[in-house]
Amino acid sequence: MRSSPESSELDALTLQVELAAGENADGRPAPAARRLRPALVRLDALGRGADVGRVRARAVLELAKSDFEMRADASAQLERLDHLAADGAGWPGLEPAVAGLRGLLHLRAGDVESSLRELDTAVDQIDSAEVIDACCALLNRGVLHLERGDLARARRDLAECVRRSKEADLGLLVFKASHNLGYLEYLAGRLPLSLARMEEASQNDPGGPRAIALLDRARVLVEAGLVGVADATLAEAAAIFAADRLPHDLAEAELARAECALLRADHAAAQRFAAAARRRFERRGDEAWAVRATVLELQVQAAALTREGEAVSTSGSNGTRDLSVRLVPAPDELPPALRTAWRRLATRCAQLELACADTGRTQWAYVARMLRTEAEVTVGSGADARSRLVALGAVPAGxxxxxxxxxxxxxxxxxxxxxxxxxxxxxxxxxxxxxxxxxxxxxxxxxxxxxxxxxxxxxxxxxxxxxxxxxxxxxxxxxxxxxxxxxxxxxxxxxPDAGTAALLAELRQLLEQSRELDRRPATDPQRERARREALRLRHAIQARSWQEGDTGPADEPGRARELVAMLGAHPGTTVVSVLEHRGHLAAVRLTQRGAQLVPLGPAGPLREQARRAHADLPVVANPLVPAGLRAAAEGSLQRALGRIDDALCDAVAAPGELVVVVGGWLAAVPWSMLRSRVGRPTVVAPSARHWLTHAVPPGRRPVGVPGLAEQRLSAVAGPGLQHARLEVEQVALGWPDSVVLTGPAATCAEVAGVLRAPGVVHLAAHGRHETDNPLFSSVRMADGPLFAHELDNGSAAPELVLLSSCEVGRTSVRPGGEALGLASVLLRIGVGAVVAAIAPLSDDVALRVMTRTHALLRDGWDVARALAQATQVDAGRGAPAPLVCFGASV
Known part of the structure; x- marks a missing residue:
């Protein structure tokens, strides 16, 4: 029996070891090691009793974890465990605990087979293990099965870990196993379910956000294509890993950031992150991970060389309208320096392919083989292309x-x-x-x-x-x-999602309450707190939306023969599809007589003129700007519009209606304001399919479908606009069926309702385009902003929406090419046509133009012709209305 002082000392040391175990579990090995080293010295002084032996064994196990994470000395820590096992320690649970930790060390070092052998041993002895060791062995073997792609076995181990951990009230292990079950859904290709499972797990995390969970979540977001959000999440995780001195995890985060940079074609950043990750892995002796980082480095190099080759192949046509495109450049067309770089890349890829195969990494070996094949055919070495197609083999399962x-x-x-x-x-x-x-x-x-x-x-x-x-x-x-x-x-x-609805209501209330704060300096603490809280709520709303699965079938792409046939019912209409390829523009011009391919030259000059026009439009529309400055901006705007018109004249010259089908940055060109289009109906469509679906041939509405003038008009006035109430009352005059919402009645819920029903909708309200987060572009209603995010609901939609609001026709182009904003979301949910401003719109101009437009609509005009006629008067007076008809002319 121990004396009271010895018992008290052992109790104190037991507490220190438990605290260190918690620090290790939280990913903080440095403080754990600082706590364990003196504790082991004091434990050695207590003698060799069974109770001391168990605590000492626990301390050795935890110190092995800490030292490995900080130093990556797997062999030294495995030797330490061998000594511990030989010593015996008089603790029945020692053997499964040691086997489980050996398995974890091998797993972290990338030795999959050794890890599986040790973890199998630990699980085989689970009945003699303490509950925490049993749960850890199941957790780590489940993670190992995820690494190996054996999802069925992983699910069994992780589910059993959750069950045992819940019974023992081990909250952190419940979180980790549940989180990994979410990661399993990612590997199974069920990304929304994966994000939902991870979010559920995080709600039960006793310690708050964890860097490793952020890393896993970011990997799912990368696979989903949310590159910017993923990179920001990885940066947050990397900062935590660096602060906690976890170089392996930091390197994994850097590797994932390299993938993000590669997807957004930022090759310099991708190379920097991948090289940093490789060096960290090499310093730690993590050979398998170093190979993985090298594979990504070579992918980045191949992408950069490809871009350089494309630049060389198109440099000779700069400033010309040559549309000739080489399907496959000949190897001898490459500059010598590029050929040399590709040859070096091929050699490195061949070496890496063997290294990956030797470590059992079939997927990485396949990527290296693809890179080697691409490099060799680019320089014309090795087998012919047909033989290489056969030799490439199938993509590895999973x-x-x-x-x-x-x-x-x-x-x-x-x-x-x-x-x-x-x-x-x-x-x-x-x-x-x-x-x-x-x-x-x-x-x-x-x-x-x-x-x-x-x-x-x-x-x-x-x-x-x-x-x-x-x-x-x-x-x-x-x-x-x-x-x-x-x-x-x-x-x-x-x-319906009550959680999202509550978050949206909270965000709406916050933004309304903080409107006065926008007048304060950006450094004002209260304004900064409100900004951070709004950002948090937006992120939370987005994160919930990512968990939603399954859409309907995708629309079939439009076809040229369909368009030509449709144009037979639209005499005088011209459809022009403008596209960009490798820095050059081309257009396909279609009339009822057929299709014509029109080269338009380099994209850069046109893009710059569009940028200048957008910079001038707010100045021209602002009555507070001094007259001289406004006149200068007006001159600059007209010059930019003239240059755009001259560059596009071969494609867009059309005496009648023009339908411009564009995406990406081309949607931002002020098409309806071009000199040749003033007073002429112009439609900007996101796709030919949208126009084919919604365009109504003159005098040929489907049976049973009422004309616009016979449909219900919902006219809504938001707060804070000088003429909003007058505008909606005037536009409603003469409509046989109309409802007017003003004042407190014009709530977000009411407006969302009319945007989910057939008819015509007119909104006169403050608009705001969020460049960095376009799905939170909004129009301001009586109780706050109505966000684009809220409208993506799959229900019925109006045939026509007119947005008498500033800049809600603007879009932000996402990686991948999609242009998003309030107007584009309305088109996506099935609205046939949206009239919206691509720049600030003065109250006076909005009142005049919208009143005229509605009068013409009631007389039976289609919306594109009505808008062109209504805006022509103000354009002639030097007050251009930056309103565009998007979608189709209905």
Whole structure:
């Protein structure tokens, strides 16, 4: 029996070891090690009793964890465990505890087979293990099965860990196992469910946000295509890993950030992050992870060399309107320095392929093989392209979307080099179908649009083949396939979400209450607190939307033959589809007589003129700006519009209605304000399919479908606009069926309701486009802002929405090419046409133009003609209205 002082000392040391175990579990090995070293010295002084032996063994186990995480000295820590096992310690649970920790160390070091052997031993002895060791062994073996792609075994181990941990009230282990069950859904390809499971797990996390959970969540977001959000999440995780001295986890975060940078084509950042990760792994002796980082470095180098080669191949046509496109550049066309760089890359990839195969990393070996193949065919060395297609082999089972699409892209390139365009097209279509199936799992507009980033390379090949054919109809069809990939499927009736509704109400209230704070300096503490809280709420709302799964089937891409046939019912209408390929613009011009391919030259100058026009529009519209400055801005605006018109005249010259089909930054061109279009009906459509679906031939409405003038008008006035109430009362005059909402009646709920019902909707309200987060673009109602995010609901939609608001026709282009904003969301949910401003709109101009437009609509005019006629008067007076008809003329 121990004396009282010895017993008290042992109790104190037991507490120290338990605290250190908690620090290790929280990912803080440095303070754990500082606590354990003196504790072990004091334990050695207490003698060799069984109770001391157990506490000492626990201390050794925890110190082995701490030292490994900080120093990566797996062999030294395994030797320490061997000594502990040989010593015996008089503790029955020692053997499974040691086996479990050996398994964890091997797993962290990348030795999968040794890890599995030790963890199997630990689980086999689970009946003699203490409950925490039993749960840890199940957790770590479940994670190992995830690494190996054995999802069924992983699910069994993790579920059993959850069960045992709940029974023992081990909250942290419940969280970790539940979180990994969410990660399992990611590996199974069920991304929304994965995010939902991770969110559920985080609600039960006793310690708050954890860096490793942030890392896993970011990986799911990368696969979904939310590159910016993922990178910000990874930066947060990396800062925590660095502060807690966890170099392995920090390197994993850097590796994932390199993937984000590669997806957004920032090759310099991707190279920097991948190299930093590789160096950390090498310093720790994490060979398998170092190989993985090297694979990514080579992927970045290949992407950078490809871009450099494209720049060389197009440099000769700068400033010209040459549309000739080489399907496959000849190796001897590459500059010597590029050929040398590709050869070096091929050599490194061959070496890396062997290294990956030796470590059992079949997926990485396959990526290295693809890179080697691409490098060799680029410089014309080795076997012919047809033989390489056969030698490439199948993509490994369970490979992520990016690897699968890379495989289809390379097969298409090889088929082109073999002269087999049909086979190349089949590989492109197969990749696009894979991406469409991937995106169909998402309910959120955020994820449906973001995931398009994965399909950019396939879209480039598709368009390259089309342009090389020289056929206008083939080019139009390829452009529409690309737009269908970017836009994805329309949402179908998502279930109501009380949690999201509560968050939206909280955000709305916060923004209304903090409106006065916007007048204070940006450094004002209260304003900064409100900004941070609004950002938190936006992130929470987005995160909930990411958990929504399943959309309806995607729209079929529009086809040239459909358009030509449809134009037979629209005499005088011209459809122009404008597209960009490798820095050059081209247009497909369609009339009822057929299709014509029109080269438009370099994109850069036109993009700059569009930027200048958008910079001038707010100055021209602001009556508080001094007259001289406004006159200068007006002159600058007219010059920019003239240059755009001159550059596009071959494509957009049309005496009647012009339908411009564009995406990305081209949607920001002020098409209806061009000199040649003033007073002429102009429609900006997101896709040919949208126009085909919603355009109504003159005098040929479907049976039973009332004309616009026979439909109900809902006219809504928001607060704070000088003429809003007068405007909605005037536009409602003469409509046979109308409802006017003003004052307290014009709530977000009421307006959301009218935007989910057939008819015509007119909103006169303050508008705001959120450049960084376009789904939170809004119009201000009586109780606060109504967000674009709230409208993506899959229900019925009006035929026409007129937004008498500033800049809600603007969009922000996301990685992958989708342009998002309030007007674009309305089109996505099924609104046929949206009239919206792409710049600030003065109250006086809005009142005049909208009143005229409605008078013409009531007289039976279609919306594009009505808007063109209504804006022409003010344009002639030097007060241009930056209003655009988006979608189709209804």
């Amino acid at each position: 490979a992520p979307l990016g690897v699968r699409l890379q495989g289809q892209r390379l097969r298409a390139e090889l088929a082109l080099r073999a002269g087999d365009r049909a086979r190349a097209a089949r590989h492109v279509r197969a990749g696009q179908r894979d991406l469409a199936a991937h995106r169909a799992r998402f309910g959120s507009i955020d994820l449906r649009t973001a995931s398009a980033v994965h399909g950019a390379a396939l879209a480039e090949i598709d368009l390259r083949m089309a342009l090389a054919s020289g056929r206008a109809d083939v080019v139009l069809d390829a452009a529409e396939r690309s737009r269908a990939v970017i836009r994805g499927a329309r949402r179908v009736n998502p279930p």
